[in-house]
Amino acid sequence: MAVSTxxxxxxxxxxxxxxxxPGRLRRALSAHWYAxxxxxxxxxxxxxxxxxxxxxxxxxSLTDATEANIGRTIGVNVIPATYEFVGLDNxxxxxxxxxxxxxxxxxxxxxxxCVGLHYGIGLGLAVMLNRRLRFRSVYRVLLILxxxxxxxxxxxxxxxxxxxxxxxxxxxxxxxxLPAVGWLDDPTTAKIAVIAVNVWIGxxxxxxxxxxxxQSIPAELYEAAEVDGANAWQRFRxxxxxxxxxxxxxxxxxxxxWTFNMFPIIFLVTRGGPGSETEILVTYAFxxxxxxxxxxxxxxxxxxxxxxxxxxxxxxxxxxLRSQGDPW
Amino acid sequence: MSTTTxxxxxxxxxERGQGRGQGRGRGERGPLASIGLHAGxxxxxxxxxxxxxxxxxxxxxxxxxxxxAELRLFDHSSLDNYVRVLSATEFPRWLLNSVLAAGLTMLxxxxxxxxxxxAVSRFRFPGHRSVMWLLLITQMFxxxxxxxxxxxxxxxxxLLNQIPGLVIAYMxxxxxxxxxxxxxxxxxxxxxxxxxxxxxxxxxxxxFWRVALPLARPGIAVTAFYCFMTAWGEVGYAxxxxxxxxxxxxxxxxxxxxxxxxxxxxxxxxxxxxxxIPAGAVFLLVQRHLVTGLTAGxxxx
Numbered sequence: 001m002a003v004s005t006x007x008x009x010x011x012x013x014x015x016x017x018x019x020x021x022p023g024r025l026r027r028a029l030s031a032h033w034y035a036x037x038x039x040x041x042x043x044x045x046x047x048x049x050x051x052x053x054x055x056x057x058x059x060x061s062l063t064d065a066t067e068a069n070i071g072r073t074i075g076v077n078v079i080p081a082t083y084e085f086v087g088l089d090n091x092x093x094x095x096x097x098x099x100x101x102x103x104x105x106x107x108x109x110x111x112x113x114c115v116g117l118h119y120g121i122g123l124g125l126a127v128m129l130n131r132r133l134r135f136r137s138v139y140r141v142l143l144i145l146x147x148x149x150x151x152x153x154x155x156x157x158x159x160x161x162x163x164x165x166x167x168x169x170x171x172x173x174x175x176x177x178l179p180a181v182g183w184l185d186d187p188t189t190a191k192i193a194v195i196a197v198n199v200w201i202g203x204x205x206x207x208x209x210x211x212x213x214x215q216s217i218p219a220e221l222y223e224a225a226e227v228d229g230a231n232a233w234q235r236f237r238x239x240x241x242x243x244x245x246x247x248x249x250x251x252x253x254x255x256x257x258w259t260f261n262m263f264p265i266i267f268l269v270t271r272g273g274p275g276s277e278t279e280i281l282v283t284y285a286f287x288x289x290x291x292x293x294x295x296x297x298x299x300x301x302x303x304x305x306x307x308x309x310x311x312x313x314x315x316x317x318x319x320x321l322r323s324q325g326d327p328w
Numbered sequence: 329m330s331t332t333t334x335x336x337x338x339x340x341x342x343e344r345g346q347g348r349g350q351g352r353g354r355g356e357r358g359p360l361a362s363i364g365l366h367a368g369x370x371x372x373x374x375x376x377x378x379x380x381x382x383x384x385x386x387x388x389x390x391x392x393x394x395x396x397a398e399l400r401l402f403d404h405s406s407l408d409n410y411v412r413v414l415s416a417t418e419f420p421r422w423l424l425n426s427v428l429a430a431g432l433t434m435l436x437x438x439x440x441x442x443x444x445x446x447a448v449s450r451f452r453f454p455g456h457r458s459v460m461w462l463l464l465i466t467q468m469f470x471x472x473x474x475x476x477x478x479x480x481x482x483x484x485x486x487l488l489n490q491i492p493g494l495v496i497a498y499m500x501x502x503x504x505x506x507x508x509x510x511x512x513x514x515x516x517x518x519x520x521x522x523x524x525x526x527x528x529x530x531x532x533x534x535x536f537w538r539v540a541l542p543l544a545r546p547g548i549a550v551t552a553f554y555c556f557m558t559a560w561g562e563v564g565y566a567x568x569x570x571x572x573x574x575x576x577x578x579x580x581x582x583x584x585x586x587x588x589x590x591x592x593x594x595x596x597x598x599x600x601x602x603x604x605i606p607a608g609a610v611f612l613l614v615q616r617h618l619v620t621g622l623t624a625g626x627x628x629x
Contacts, residue, residue: 028454034532038447039459042440042507049500050466053477060476121372128369131357141612142373145380148611150561152579153600156586157383160593168382200379208615257468264563268583289476290568296476303473310468 445510
């Protein structure tokens with residue numbers, strides 16, 4: 001791709017009939033100005049909508065801003081902000097609290113288990129679907145279906161399925177002569193429950209991405225391997241997995257970020273409960289900002305910490321991939 | 329990428345193999361493996377379908393029958409719940425708000441994503457890599473860090489409880505990912521076509537507008553759909569920004585049906601079906617393209 005685009009740029013210049021030999025900066029400018037012009041809207045929008053709030057969020061996290069002192073306009077009365085700069089107090093308080101480490105531990109478990117299951121099940125289904133098979137497209141469409149359900153609808157549906165009195169899961173358990181389980185009332189079962197919901201929602205995406213990756217692996221490789229006498233497992237190890245590397249690394253990184261920040265499932269299925277047992281970092285930070293006395297500064301500090309962790313993760317991940325020769 | 333290119337049933341291949349008297353041919357599997365494969369897929373289908381099927385069945389049950397723990401599939405089926413949702417609740421209002429917010433997000437998102445995707449796909453300009461990286465980084469932003477400043481910003485601009493305010497917040501989520509998707513699509517359009525257009529005298533913008541964009545039409549459709557779905561399914565921002573009763577979106581409004589102290593699963597299931605069925609139908613129509621878009625970029629590069 002990189003080679004051919006150079007030619008496009010050259011063709012663009014040729015079309016405009018350049019004769020002079022400008023300096024390096026001017027050359028770069030004339031060769032790339034349209035590319036920069038085309039990304040300008042996004043860069044501007046990102047800067048305004050993400051850059052500015054981000055900067056302000058970081059600033060807020062260094063203050064003691066709450067609902068009470070943030071300053072606002074009620075009718076014609078303007079109440080000035082009275083919050084003060086407090087330095088790293090918020091961060092210290094969060095990092096020295098057991099609560100944060102509890103939440104972090106559960107968030108990591110939640111992310112690793114969810115992404116692991118997403119990837120494993122998605123890859124398994126994709127491999128199954130990538131065979132010659134009767135009703136292949138029917139299976140495929142039916143398996144993609146959960147992806148079509150908006151996350152909040154899925155959350156409500158599952159909450160109903162889990163309902164201890166009227167839920168069908170307990171109904172089935174009772175029908176089988178087993179005791180009902182208070183799915184969302186016990187910390188352990190509630191955690192299993194939210195993971196199950198997230199896996200249900202997330203597997204189709206992985207499956208579809210993997211299927212696309214599998215189909216881009218040349219069939220000749222498999223034929224050659226078979227001629228050489230490789231068995232199914234060896235072919236999977238030596239051809240399928242390496243062939244999927246590119247797709248895998250992308251979807252695992254995206255999946256990790258999405259799961260780490262997965263807000264609606266936990267917010268709507270368990271509301272973080274029982275207690276705050278299923279609350280992940282993101283939902284906790286949200287709750288901090290918008291329930292009770294709204295602790296804006298604290299919430300912003302939680303947000304900054306979450307973001308820093310993800311950035312470190314992504315950079316580390318990218319480095320690893322690069323050192324293995326991926327063009328990231 | 330087409331998935332329909334290899335549609336021979338397993339039967340045909342096996343006949344051919346046996347005809348040559350070699351037992352199973354290469355790449356064929358025994359009947360036992362076939363049964364296992366189908367069993368595995370059927371199980372997966374059952375898991376993926378069950379919640380949806382149960383949702384539809386429950387929504388058709390009479391008003392209070394979800395209160396019974398008994399498992400009955402059909403029991404005086406009626407459209408009662410649907411009538412109640414549409415006539416006795418704010419559902420139509422929420423629906424309108426959601427459609428507006430998601431529709432506007434879609435328009436803005438696609439416009440911004442298309443130009444960026446094209447530039448990143450076609451031109452190797454200085455900073456090209458950092459743009460993609462920047463877009464990926466914004467995917468990492470947790471709601472928590474932007475929501476407070478955005479909330480204050482919206483409050484300052486008088487945009488709380490306003491659809492445009494919500495749309496602006498949604499753009500921060502949808503634009504980065506959509507730009508990635510559009511890049512993938514433009515990667516699948518052969519560069520030679522662009523080159524031919526430029527040789528014929530079109531400017532880079534002209535090439536983008538008149539040649540590349542029309543060719544990427546399926547990609548745009550899918551990106552638009554994805555944008556729409558992102559906004560359609562969002563809950564966090566909507567919960568905070570749209571506190572006024574008549575400004576709620578579906579994701580916020582539905583929380584009312586199943587509150588802490590009172591739940592009406594009849595209303596909830598009926599409205600969930602009303603929300604999920606149209607979205608699901610469109611989704612299944614475009615999913616083939618969706619697959620291509622998501623993976624083409626990743627598999628090619």
